[in-house]
Amino acid sequence: MEHAVRPQERLREHQGLLRDRFTEDLQKFDVPTLVLHGEDDQVVPVNDSARKSARLVKDAQEIYYPGAPHGLTATHQDQFNADLLAFLRS
Numbered sequence: 001m002e003h004a005v006r007p008q009e010r011l012r013e014h015q016g017l018l019r020d021r022f023t024e025d026l027q028k029f030d031v032p033t034l035v036l037h038g039e040d041d042q043v044v045p046v047n048d049s050a051r052k053s054a055r056l057v058k059d060a061q062e063i064y065y066p067g068a069p070h071g072l073t074a075t076h077q078d079q080f081n082a083d084l085l086a087f088l089r090s
Helices: 007-027 050-056 077-089
Strands: 034-038 061-065
Touching: 007 050, 034 050, 034 077, 050 061, 061 077
Parallel strands: 034 061
Antiparallel strands: none
């Protein structure tokens, strides 16, 4: 039987990813950046990932989808695609 991961363990993993691996890289971004994320993402919580990432990238644009899960590209594909195209055209 597979070991179930407790929520606290999962949260520490995600916090560690941003803190330990990407902070310096995100601070170096010098291209237009769009952060898209579902607000109900249970796999990668929005407050522990996207919102922190957006603060690190200078002038990042942010779009958060209320009620959207981790797989928002499937569940909210029309809105996601429209937002992405609008960003690319700007």
